[in-house]
Amino acid sequence: MKQLLVLSGKGGTGKTTVASALIKLMKASVFADCDVDAPNLHLVMQMNSQPQRSDYIGLPKAFIHEDRCIQCGACTENCRFHAIRFDSVFKVLPYACEGCGVCKAVCPVDAITLEYISDGELLLYQDFDRIFSTAQLKMGSGTTGLLVSKVKKQMIQFAANDSVAIIDGSPGIGCPVIASISGVDFVLIVAEPSISGISDMKRIVKTAEKFQTKLMICINRYDSSIEKTEEIENYCMENKLPYAGRIPYDEQAVKLINQGKTIVDVDCNSGRALRKIFVKVMAFLNENNRIEKYEN
Amino acid sequence: MKIAVLSGKGGTGKTLVAVNIAAVAENAVYVDCDVEEPNGYLFFTPELFDRKEVSVLIPVIDRSICTLCRKCIDFCNFNALACIANRMILFEEVCHSCGGCRIVCPVSAITEKEKVIGHIESGVSKNVIVKTGILNVGETSGIPIIRELLNENENDQRISVIDCPPGSACAVMESIRDADYCILVAEPTIFGIHNLNLVYELVEQFHKPHGVILNKCLEGENLAEQFCAENQIRILGRIPFHQEIGMMSSKGLILVRENETHRKFFVNLLNKVIEVIQNETITCP
Numbered sequence: 197m198k199q200l201l202v203l204s205g206k207g208g209t210g211k212t213t214v215a216s217a218l219i220k221l222m223k224a225s226v227f228a229d230c231d232v233d234a235p236n237l238h239l240v241m242q243m244n245s246q247p248q249r250s251d252y253i254g255l256p257k258a259f260i261h262e263d264r265c266i267q268c269g270a271c272t273e274n275c276r277f278h279a280i281r282f283d284s285v286f287k288v289l290p291y292a293c294e295g296c297g298v299c300k301a302v303c304p305v306d307a308i309t310l311e312y313i314s315d316g317e318l319l320l321y322q323d324f325d326r327i328f329s330t331a332q333l334k335m336g337s338g339t340t341g342l343l344v345s346k347v348k349k350q351m352i353q354f355a356a357n358d359s360v361a362i363i364d365g366s367p368g369i370g371c372p373v374i375a376s377i378s379g380v381d382f383v384l385i386v387a388e389p390s391i392s393g394i395s396d397m398k399r400i401v402k403t404a405e406k407f408q409t410k411l412m413i414c415i416n417r418y419d420s421s422i423e424k425t426e427e428i429e430n431y432c433m434e435n436k437l438p439y440a441g442r443i444p445y446d447e448q449a450v451k452l453i454n455q456g457k458t459i460v461d462v463d464c465n466s467g468r469a470l471r472k473i474f475v476k477v478m479a480f481l482n483e484n485n486r487i488e489k490y491e492n
Numbered sequence: 493m494k495i496a497v498l499s500g501k502g503g504t505g506k507t508l509v510a511v512n513i514a515a516v517a518e519n520a521v522y523v524d525c526d527v528e529e530p531n532g533y534l535f536f537t538p539e540l541f542d543r544k545e546v547s548v549l550i551p552v553i554d555r556s557i558c559t560l561c562r563k564c565i566d567f568c569n570f571n572a573l574a575c576i577a578n579r580m581i582l583f584e585e586v587c588h589s590c591g592g593c594r595i596v597c598p599v600s601a602i603t604e605k606e607k608v609i610g611h612i613e614s615g616v617s618k619n620v621i622v623k624t625g626i627l628n629v630g631e632t633s634g635i636p637i638i639r640e641l642l643n644e645n646e647n648d649q650r651i652s653v654i655d656c657p658p659g660s661a662c663a664v665m666e667s668i669r670d671a672d673y674c675i676l677v678a679e680p681t682i683f684g685i686h687n688l689n690l691v692y693e694l695v696e697q698f699h700k701p702h703g704v705i706l707n708k709c710l711e712g713e714n715l716a717e718q719f720c721a722e723n724q725i726r727i728l729g730r731i732p733f734h735q736e737i738g739m740m741s742s743k744g745l746i747l748v749r750e751n752e753t754h755r756k757f758f759v760n761l762l763n764k765v766i767e768v769i770q771n772e773t774i775t776c777p
Contacts, residue, residue, distance in 0.1 A: 205529050207502005207658040212683060233659035234500050234690060236683040255569055276549075276590050291665055295569055296590030335694045338662035341632065367502040367658050368528035371632035374585075390742035392507065392531035399529060402629045420735075421742040447710075454682050454715065 197226070197352065198360045198481065201380040201409075205400030207367035209388040210416035213449065214470065215364040216240045216458040218384075221474045224362045226355040229330040230376040231366035232316070232343045238330055240456055247319035252331060252346060254315035254339035255295030258288045264307035271299035271308060291336045315339055320350055327354045341371035348379070360481070369403045377404060382481060383411040384440065389424035397428065401437065411437065412480055414473050418442035440476045443469040494645075494652045495765060496671035496700075500687030502658035504679040505707035505731065508741055510655040511535045512748045512758045513675075513765075514620050517651045523641055525667040526657040527610060527625035527634035534744045538615025538622040546625075546637045547606035548589040553580045557601035564593035564602065585632055610637045612644070618749075621650075638666045646670060651766075660690040668695070673769045674702040675728065678716040680709060685719050692723065701772045703728040703765070726768070729761045 202215040212229075216237060219227050229237035260271070262285055272280045279292035280299060288299075290313075300308040315337045321328040329351035331343050348363070355361055363380065366372045377383065383404045387397040397413070404411045413432055418425040425442060432439040446466035449459045459467040497510040511532050514522035524532040551564075551573075558580060565573045565580075572587040573580065584607065594602040610627040623645065625637040634657075645652055656667040668674055674695045678688045688704070695702045703726040706716050710733050720727050731737070737754075740747055747754035 204502075206531075207529075208504060208679075209502075231659075233661040234502075234687040236501075236686055239682050239686060274591070274595065291662075294588055294590065296588060296592050297567065297569055298590050298592040298595060301567065301592060301595055333661055335660040335690055335697070336662065336665040338635075340659075340661045368526075369629060370528045370627065370634055370663075372661075373528075374630075374632055388503070391534045391744035392529075393742075395531060395534055396529040399629055406630045420738050424742055450681060450710075456682065 197355050197357055198382070199363060199380045200360060200382045200384060200477070200481070201363045201365050201376055202384050202386060203365040203373060203400055203404070204367060204386045205369060205396030206388055206393050209386045209393060210443070211386050212236045212240070212364050213453060213459060214384070214386050214414070214416065215362055217460045217467065217470045218474060218477070219362050220458050220460050221471065222360060222362065224360060225325055226327045226351060226359050226361040227363065228328070228347050228351040228361065229364045230344045230347055230372065231364060232331045232333045232340055232347065232372060233335070233366070235330055235332055237364045238328070240453060240458055241328060242456060243321040243326070243328055244323045245321055247321045250318045251314045252316040252318050252343055253312050254337060254342055256310035256312045257290050257293045257295055258297070258299050259309050259311045260286050260288055261307045261309065264305055266305050266307070268304060270302045270304065274298050274302045294338060316343060318346055318350060320354070322354070327351065341375035344372045344375040348376070369399050373400070373403065374407070377407045377409055380409055382484070383409050384477060385411055385413045387413055387415050387428050389415055389418055389421040389428060391424070394424060394428060394431070410484060412440050412477060413437055414440040414443065416443045417445040419444050438480055440473045441469065443473065493766070493769060494654060494671045495673050495675060496654040496656055496668045497675045497677060498656035498664055498668065498691050499658060499677040500660055500691040501679070501684050504677045504684060506677050507531045507535070507655055508707070508747070509675060509677050509705055510653045511746055512754070513762050514653040515746050515748045516755060516758045516762055517653070519619055519650050521621045521623060521645060521648055521650050521652040522655065523645055523652055524624045524655045525638045525641060525663070526655055527627040527637045528657060530624045530626055532655050533613065533615070533622055533624045535746050536615070536617035536620060536622045538617040540613055540615040542614040543611060545608045545611045546640050547608045548636050549591065549604040550584055550587050550589060550607045551582060551593050551602045552605050553582070554601045554603070555579070557599050559599055561598065563596045563598060567592050567596045585630070610634065612637065612641055634663060635666055638663060642667070642670055660694050664691070664694065668698065668700060671700055673765060674700045675765065676702055676704045677707055678704050679707050680714045680716045682715065685715050688716060688719060692725065701768065703768065705761070706730045708733040728764055729757070
């Protein structure tokens with residue numbers, strides 16, 4: 197199975213809009229949403245079935261048993277995450293606790309246990325011809341990377357070997373993004389022509405390169421700044437980064453998304469641009485396939 | 493007074509709001525906690541007066557002392573240690589720097605060393621102090637940088653505007669830790685509402701007073717406005733969808749420093765927020 201991941205660095209550049217349209221055009225039977233703390237892909241995929249839900253258990257949380265605690269303070273002293281506070285009794289702040297177990301190890305009277313609680317939910321939609329893996333992290337939770345890996349694992353488990361899977365990523369360059377890049381064959385970056393968009397794009401390009409993943413760049417809402425669009429195109433040229441094309445700002449796109457549709461469900465400017473990008477992405481994927489076969 | 497700006501969904505205009513509020517306040521501190529993709533400094537182009545590295549501790553295992561007892565491997569809940577071919581290996585990128593392996597090692601073979609994961613830049617742009625946390629590419633967690641940024645800022649009496657990362661996970665929670673007030677920036681799409689709901693739950697859970705700014709408002713019905721009405725969330729202001737705003741932002745211009753209408757809008761907004769904060773602190777001390 198080949199995996200195509202859509203990333204952007206900056207948030208709100210149109211990852212989900214592009215990913216959902218590619219899923220439609222590619223008639224992809226396998227896809228996933230790895231933006232686990234702000235998932236949105238399910239809102240436009242119109243799945244017919246109800247998802248199969250399973251609890252996501254992340255790392256444990258420390259729990260202090262008051263009856264055994266002798267208030268020596270060793271736990272607080274050794275906790276690097278400032279997760280234990282003294283307020284007449286010693287208490288664990290569950291949101292700050294990372295579940296390392298140091299407090300338990302240093303407690304002289306075994307007053308601390310590590311308890312597992314649900315950190316969110318994994319969802320799997322199985323329509324007769326489509327598999328969609330997604331999740332919702334409990335807010336404030338800290339194990340996003342782990343949940344991302346589980347979303348991908350769940351997707352791979354049910355996917356056929358010969359398919360191309362499309363994965364909607366999360367913004368940023370940290371743990372969820374790094375967890376989503378691992379094992380991916382190809383990253384499509386959706387860039388935004390603005391000073392922020394360009395800065396963030398360069399950081400995500402560096403991140404993808406660090407993991408030696410092949411990447412391609414497209415620009416969304418290019419007409420919001422032709423000057424910055426050209427700057428991105430020049431950057432791609434100078435750095436020999438494959439470039440997939442421009443998508444215009446399209447009021448119709450906002451309306452379609454709000455109706456739970458993708459931009460290729462009806463004929464519109466942004467949808468037409470996306471079809472061209474799709475052709476380039478497929479050509480790039482196939483070309484790399486051929487090279488790999490040749491090298492093998 | 494600490495004001496956090498967050499949104500759940502990315503690209504709704506957090507930085508736009510945070511930068512402009514900081515710019516209209518007299519003597520404000522702008523703190524960029526979006527350490528994975530910091531952008532505020534691109535607008536402020538501050539004159540830097542300080543740069544400091546942020547590091548975490550990672551274990552160093554002395555092979556001449558290590559007995560390969562594997563107690564550290566068993567202890568590590570993050571699976572950051574392994575023993576391969578009679579040699580201890582550390583996977584730095586998954587180490588959470590808890591220090592547990594050093595504590596459990598029975599022969600004291602483990603010490604710790606500092607590993608730089610990013611840095612904090614401080615600078616000044618006219619009347620605004622600009623503090624930016626920057627995570628190194630390839631590092632997984634920016635939390636220690638956010639923590640350091642906020643610790644530095646903890647006792648500052650000036651108005652601090654905290655620009656948060658997107659999402660609703662640990663980094664956002666850490667960023668709103670000290671906030672007296674949270675501004676949620678929403679955009680009127682189903683994606684925007686879905687994610688607004690998540691951060692709304694987050695601020696409710698932490699009992700943070702909050703209000704919403706509706707950004708990219710178009711004519712006609714507004715999904716985000718409906719959401720606020722249904723949940724009785726205070727609306728602090730509406731920013732229309734305007735090509736000029738997009739154009740200025742894409743160039744890195746600060747609206748309130750370019751245009752009097754924008755300046756008035758953000759002055760009003762800041763005053764409203766200050767008024768709300770003062771009222772809230774009187775009613776719930």
